[in-house]
Amino acid sequence: MATRVGMEVSIAAAEAIKQANVDVVAAYPITPQTHIVEHLSELVNNGELDAEFIPVESEHSAMSVCTGSSAVGARSFTCTASQGLALMSEIVYITASLRLPILMLLANRTLSSPLSIWNDHSDVMSVRDCGWIQVFVENGQEVYDHVFLGYRIAEDHNCLLPFMVNLDGFVLTHVIEPVELLDQEIVDRYLPPYQPLYTLHPDHPVTMGAFATPALYTETKKAQAEALTDAMPTILKGWQEFGELTGRYYHPVEQYQTEDAKIVLVTQGSLGETASIAIDTLREKGEPVGLVKIRLWRPFPFEEFREAVAGAELVVVMDRAISYGGPGGPLASEVRSALYPQAEHPRVVNFIAGIAGRDVAPDDFVQMIRQARERPGEWYEIYGVRE
Amino acid sequence: MDKNLDRLGVYASRLVSQKEYFVPGHRACQGCAEALALRLVAKALGRNNVVASATGCMEIVSSPLPLTSWNVPWIHVAFENAAAVASGIEAGLKVLMRKGRIPYKRITVMAMAGDGGTSDIGLQALSGAMERGHDFVYVCFDNEAYMNTGIQRSSSTPFGASTTTSPAGTVVPGQTTWKKNMPEIAAAHNIPYVATACSSYPFDLMEKVKKAAEIEGPAYVHILSVCPTGWRLPPQLAIHAGRLAVETGMFPLYEVEHGRYRLTVDLTELRPIEEYLKIQGRFRHLTPEMIELIQQRVQEDYEKLKKKVRMTNEEQA
Amino acid sequence: MAKPENEITWKELNVGCVIDEPGNAASYRTGDWRSQRPVYNKDRCIRCGTCYVFCPDMAIKILADGYIEHDLYYCKGCGICAEECPTEAITMVDEEE
Numbered sequence: 001m002a003t004r005v006g007m008e009v010s011i012a013a014a015e016a017i018k019q020a021n022v023d024v025v026a027a028y029p030i031t032p033q034t035h036i037v038e039h040l041s042e043l044v045n046n047g048e049l050d051a052e053f054i055p056v057e058s059e060h061s062a063m064s065v066c067t068g069s070s071a072v073g074a075r076s077f078t079c080t081a082s083q084g085l086a087l088m089s090e091i092v093y094i095t096a097s098l099r100l101p102i103l104m105l106l107a108n109r110t111l112s113s114p115l116s117i118w119n120d121h122s123d124v125m126s127v128r129d130c131g132w133i134q135v136f137v138e139n140g141q142e143v144y145d146h147v148f149l150g151y152r153i154a155e156d157h158n159c160l161l162p163f164m165v166n167l168d169g170f171v172l173t174h175v176i177e178p179v180e181l182l183d184q185e186i187v188d189r190y191l192p193p194y195q196p197l198y199t200l201h202p203d204h205p206v207t208m209g210a211f212a213t214p215a216l217y218t219e220t221k222k223a224q225a226e227a228l229t230d231a232m233p234t235i236l237k238g239w240q241e242f243g244e245l246t247g248r249y250y251h252p253v254e255q256y257q258t259e260d261a262k263i264v265l266v267t268q269g270s271l272g273e274t275a276s277i278a279i280d281t282l283r284e285k286g287e288p289v290g291l292v293k294i295r296l297w298r299p300f301p302f303e304e305f306r307e308a309v310a311g312a313e314l315v316v317v318m319d320r321a322i323s324y325g326g327p328g329g330p331l332a333s334e335v336r337s338a339l340y341p342q343a344e345h346p347r348v349v350n351f352i353a354g355i356a357g358r359d360v361a362p363d364d365f366v367q368m369i370r371q372a373r374e375r376p377g378e379w380y381e382i383y384g385v386r387e
Numbered sequence: 388m389d390k391n392l393d394r395l396g397v398y399a400s401r402l403v404s405q406k407e408y409f410v411p412g413h414r415a416c417q418g419c420a421e422a423l424a425l426r427l428v429a430k431a432l433g434r435n436n437v438v439a440s441a442t443g444c445m446e447i448v449s450s451p452l453p454l455t456s457w458n459v460p461w462i463h464v465a466f467e468n469a470a471a472v473a474s475g476i477e478a479g480l481k482v483l484m485r486k487g488r489i490p491y492k493r494i495t496v497m498a499m500a501g502d503g504g505t506s507d508i509g510l511q512a513l514s515g516a517m518e519r520g521h522d523f524v525y526v527c528f529d530n531e532a533y534m535n536t537g538i539q540r541s542s543s544t545p546f547g548a549s550t551t552t553s554p555a556g557t558v559v560p561g562q563t564t565w566k567k568n569m570p571e572i573a574a575a576h577n578i579p580y581v582a583t584a585c586s587s588y589p590f591d592l593m594e595k596v597k598k599a600a601e602i603e604g605p606a607y608v609h610i611l612s613v614c615p616t617g618w619r620l621p622p623q624l625a626i627h628a629g630r631l632a633v634e635t636g637m638f639p640l641y642e643v644e645h646g647r648y649r650l651t652v653d654l655t656e657l658r659p660i661e662e663y664l665k666i667q668g669r670f671r672h673l674t675p676e677m678i679e680l681i682q683q684r685v686q687e688d689y690e691k692l693k694k695k696v697r698m699t700n701e702e703q704a
Numbered sequence: 705m706a707k708p709e710n711e712i713t714w715k716e717l718n719v720g721c722v723i724d725e726p727g728n729a730a731s732y733r734t735g736d737w738r739s740q741r742p743v744y745n746k747d748r749c750i751r752c753g754t755c756y757v758f759c760p761d762m763a764i765k766i767l768a769d770g771y772i773e774h775d776l777y778y779c780k781g782c783g784i785c786a787e788e789c790p791t792e793a794i795t796m797v798d799e800e801e
Contacts, residue, residue, distance in 0.1 A: 023482045024475065050486060052478035056471065057515030064468035064512065068439060068475025071462050074483055076475070094464055099720035160719055193488065198722045200460035200476060202435045202494060207455035207723040209463035212709075216452055219714035220721050226714075400753030401766065411762040411778040412729035417737065418782035423760035449729070452721055453706040456729040589757050615782075623783030623796070626758050 002246075004180045009140035009172045010035030012179040013079075013105055016147035018049040019187045022103075023074035023194075026054040026065035030084040031117040032169035033107040037079065059084035063091035063102075070100040071208060073199040075151060078102065081169055082109035082123045089127055095162045096131030097224055098208060101154030101194070102162040103147065104132075107169040108269065108320075110356040118357025119169040121269065121320040124297075125330045131224055133159075133231055134297040136166045136269045140177030143167050145248060148182075148191050153238040155194050159231045166297070168270040170357065182246065190245055229299050252301030253308045254293040257283060261290025263369060264312040264346075268294050268331060271318065271360055278365030289369060294331070302338050309339070312346045316372045318365075319352045319380075328352065328380030350380035358384065399590055404430060413456040414448040418622020420629060421445060421528050421612030424586035425499075428526055428610075431596035432495050434459065437476055441469035441500035441509055444535040445528060467508040470516035470525060473498035477521045495600040496523040502543035503533045506569045517576040517605045524599045524606045527569060530614035538617040542567040545637075546684070547677050548669045550617075555672035565684065573607035574643045580606040582642035582651075586613070587629030591640060591651055598642075611638045619668020631663040636689040641696075648696040660685050706731065734761060738781025740796045742774050748793035755785035755794060 007015075013036050017025070025044070027037045043049040052069075056062045059080050066076040080088065085106060095102055111122045124134065133153065137143050143165065150163040167173065198206050212220055235252075243249030256276050258264060267275050272293035282289045292308045294301070309315055319329020327333050332350035339345040349372040354360045360383075368383060408429035415422035425445050429436070438461045440446045446463045449456040464472045477496040483489045498516070500509050505527040513525060532550045533539040540553040544562045549555035553562040574581045580602045584592040592610065599606035613629045615622040632638040636657035641650045660682045664670040673681075706728050707716070718724060751770035763779040764772050774785075786794040 023486070024478050026475065026478075050482070052482045054474060054478055054519065056474075057511060057518070061468060061471035061474075061512050061515055064464060064471035065475035065478065067464050068462070068472035068477075069479030069482075070475075071472075072437070072476050072479035072483065073489070074479035076479070090465055091468065097720070098464075197719055198724070200437045200462055201489070202437065202460060202492075204724075205458060205460045205726040207450055207457050207461050207726070208720060210450035210452040210455060210721060210723055211447060211463075212452040212721070215710040216712055219712060219717060220452070222714040223717050223721075227719075398752055400757040401751070401770065403753070403757060405766065407762050409762075410727040410730045411775070412732035412734060413761070414732075414734070415760060417780040418784055419760050423758065426760065426762060427757075450723075451709075451729075453709060453712060453723055454729040454732060455723045455725070456727065458727040586758075621783070623787040625760075625782070626784055626788050 002180050002182055004178055006176050006178050008035060008174065008176050009143050009167070010174065011039050012140050012144045013147065014039035014043060015181065016144045017077055018043050019182070019184060020147050020151055020191060021075065021193070022049070022051050022077045024052045024054065024066065024069035024076045025078070026056050026062045026069070026076070027078050027080065028056050028059045028062050028084060030059070030081050032109060032173045033079045033081050033105070035173060036105060036107070059088040060091060063088040063095065066102045067091060067095050067098065067100060070102050071098070071200050073194060073196040075194045076102050079105035079107065081107040082111055085123045086111060086126060089130070092127055092132065093130045097220070099160045099227065100162060101151070101160055103150040103154060104162065104164045105143070106164055106166050107173050108166050109169040116356040119171050120355050120357070121166070122322070124164070124166050125321040128298070128330060131228060132162045132164045132298065133228070133235065134164045134166065135295055136297060138270050138272050138293070140172065140179045141248070143172060144179050144181070145242065145246070148187055149238050149242055149250070151194070152191050153231070153235050156234045156238070157197055159234040160197060161227060161231055166269060171270050186245055190242060232299055235296065250295060251304070252296035253304040254295055255308050256291040256293070258290035258292060258308055260288055261312055262288040263314045263316065263373065264309045265289065265291045265365060265369060266294065266315060266317040266331065266335060267291065268297070269320070271354060274360060274362055275365045277362040278369070281362060281366060282369065300334060300338070305335070305338050306342065309346065314372060315346045315348045316369055317348060317350045318368065319350060320354045322352055332380065348378055351383040352380065353383035355382070406430070408433065408436070408458045409449065410456050410458055412454070414451065415444065416616045416622070418615045418625045420586045420625040421530050421614060422448065424528060424592065424610045424612050427586060427589050427592050428596050429459065431593040432497060432600055435493060436495045436497055438462070438497045438499060439464070439469050439472040439476055441504035442466040443501035443504050444530070445499065445501070447535055466504055468512050469498040469500040469504060469509060470512040473523045473525070474516045474519065474521045477523050498523060498525045500527060501534070502527060502529040502531060503541040506542045506567045514576065517573065517578050517607070520604055522603055522605070524596065524608065526596070527607070527609045528612045529609060530612040530617060532617050534614050534617045543569065546681060547673050549672060550669070560672055560674070560677065570607065570609045577646070578605040578607060579603070579645055580642065583609045583611070583638065583640055585611040585629045585633055585638060585640065587626045588633065588640060588652065595642060617669070620666055624666060628663070628666060631658065631666070634658045635660045635663045636685045637663055639689060639692055641692065647699045648692070650692070650696055657686070657689060733777055734780055735777045738779060739799050740781045740783065741776065741799050742779065742781070742785055743795050743797050744772065744774060745793045745795070746771055748791045750791055752790060754788055754790060758784050758788050760784065
């Protein structure tokens with residue numbers, strides 16, 4: 001019987017890693033990921049998780065260790081945030097092109113400077129093009145579930161790509177939420193042991209990470225690009241089968257009251273739940289508003305997104321990162337790209353909010369929608385900044 | 388020319404296995420003593436060896452997609468993380484065998500990098516791996532500069548050497564700092580085995596590498612790799628230059644086993660350093676004063692090393 | 705046997721660009737590089753194997769009877785074998801056109 005427990009989301013994440021029978025954990029502490037790593041080391045030292053816990057000397061080494069262990073066929077895990085992600089980013093790109101199914105929980109935290117330990121999406125946006133599968137989760141349950149989903153999808157031979165789960169730092173990591181823990185038997189049924197395609201072993205020597213010249217490099221990147229877009233069916237299948245086992249179904253794009261919506265709000269991550277309260281408030285007043293939450297960030301779900309906003313006249317995109325010198329925020333950029341091929345597309349307005357832990361309340365969403373409605377044109381604005 | 392018949396133990400070469408784990412067709416320069424060192428290391432470690440390589444000469448010459456010179460499993464990830472990748476390989480193999488997912492087998496995990504990838508950009512990952520005590524062999528192929536990118540200086544470049552980023556100019560005469568002592572840094576981590584080697588002494592090298600693999604825990608082997616291209620000497624003198632490096636005391640061959648120092652080539656007298664310096668174009672600009680400075684320093688360092696040998700062996704007596 | 709790099713299509717690449725033919729670099733003819741070649745005088749050879757040990761390109765083979773043979777497919781003409789041979793049984797001569 002699945003048990004429903006109130007627990008800190010970081011602890012739930014670590015428990016999921018334990019249940020997923022992870023072989024190697026390599027991580028470097030950084031706020032707000034610390035509780036995940038601390039609990040994992042307790043599980044290992046108390047004999048509850050049979051894994052090698054490698055207390056690396058930097059995040060760059062954390063991802064490097066995972067690259068080595070995944071290459072020999074060990075299910076490998078790391079987690080980080082902000083500066084740690086930036087430091088390991090060199091290797092993040094490499095693990096995707098080496099096609100190693102590593103799972104990373106990214107406790108989203110803003111990038112310096114100034115230094116801040118608080119939550120926004122500037123860290124994940126800095127590796128947008130790294131080639132990993134990237135999803136955003138909204139609550140503790142989703143964090144827990146996506147550990148199993150992540151490995152299952154990543155390790156599928158039709159996929160073989162590393163998997164990044166974005167969870168908002170502090171907002172999720174340090175908060176106690178109700179999480180339904182799965183029976184180990186269900187987990188084992190869903191997630192079989194990792195069967196690598198290639199491994200480093202003397203019985204069948206292979207060379208990984210060769211260099212390529214201009215004559216061949218284009219082909220290697222085409223292969224990698226196709227691999228990521230081709231991962232979509234495996235991702236959908238992974239979610240489908242998980243839903244059949246647990247009753248919880250996940251989708252590339254989650255929709256809330258979009259059926260007849262003329263104005264659609266777009267969010268990513270935990271603020272989606274807050275936004276839905278704003279949607280309810282506005283709906284009570286008879287306003288035809290809806291909410292689209294982008295769960296699958298890479299590969300970007302172009303078709304599902306276009307379907308979700310079909311019929312909308314105005315799309316209000318809430319970004320939590322700034323593309324300096326660019327067109328506002330990365331999410332809005334991608335939304336516009338997704339809509340551009342359509343003969344008719346809605347007006348897109350971009351708010352950048354929730355920077356480095358600035359609170360965004362339901363009323364803030366109401367204000368954003370109102371401002372977007374009243375002020376014509378396409379523009380972006382940093383919401384709530386003190387002038 | 389001293390052919391060192393006695394030192395080679397002539398005919399010992401015939402006992403070396405003819406199996407190559409690093410195959411010909413690699414793109415190293417003519418006379419590359421680093422490729423030779425790598426060949427010998429691969430022979431010493433044999434079939435049951437998994438290699439994690441940093442970016443560098445040996446990585447580039449051995450892995451041009453779709454070709455590979457490697458007959459053992461090999462992975463290259465980046466420049467500064469050979470020790471970290473090797474840590475992951477070691478941990479992965481350990482846990483997979485413990486959990487019964489792969490059969491138990493004694494497999495050596497080897498990390499390899501150049502002097503740049505070890506004493507500069509790779510120092511942190513190496514230090515971390517040594518501190519954590521992974522059971523692996525780290526081999527530093529020291530050709531005393533960033534050779535692969537065009538002979539730029541590293542912290543392993545010897546004093547006075549002319550490189551492309553420490554050129555012998557009219558104001559500053561080449562490298563102005565002394566070679567970073569990586570074997571001592573490794574020894575300071577209290578790992579069970581540290582050794583220096585040179586491809587001019589092939590049996591000494593292979594024995595040390597074998598010992599490094601057999602000892603449990605981190606082992607560090609620092610191999611002076613003569614680079615005719617970067618050091619500006621004719622390729623056929625590669626082995627001769629390595630011998631002179633050892634015989635002049637510039638690069639002493641020793642090992643540190645559980646803290647106990649031992650010179651494996653123990654010289655009663657050192658050849659004058661000038662014999663080593665004058666055959667290399669990278670030292671061509673040295674003034675007599677600089678040569679004297681180098682001679683003094685080499686003498687001092689050799690004395691210090693001999694003192695360590697005495698001290699650490701007295702304690703054991 | 706690998707295709708030349710400028711003929712490989714993206715679908716022919718292994719996942720992760722893994723090379724699963726160990727040692728296939730042996731097909732690459734580095735012998736084209738040399739400007740001088742070794743000449744072996746068997747009469748002077750004492751079958752010590754020194755040249756074999758010191759060849760960076762594994763281009764010397766020790767035969768069953770202990771004498772050696774240069775592999776000119778790979779030999780880059782570096783001259784180390786000639787330099788190190790204790791009896792000068794190997795000499796380097798200019799490579800013919």
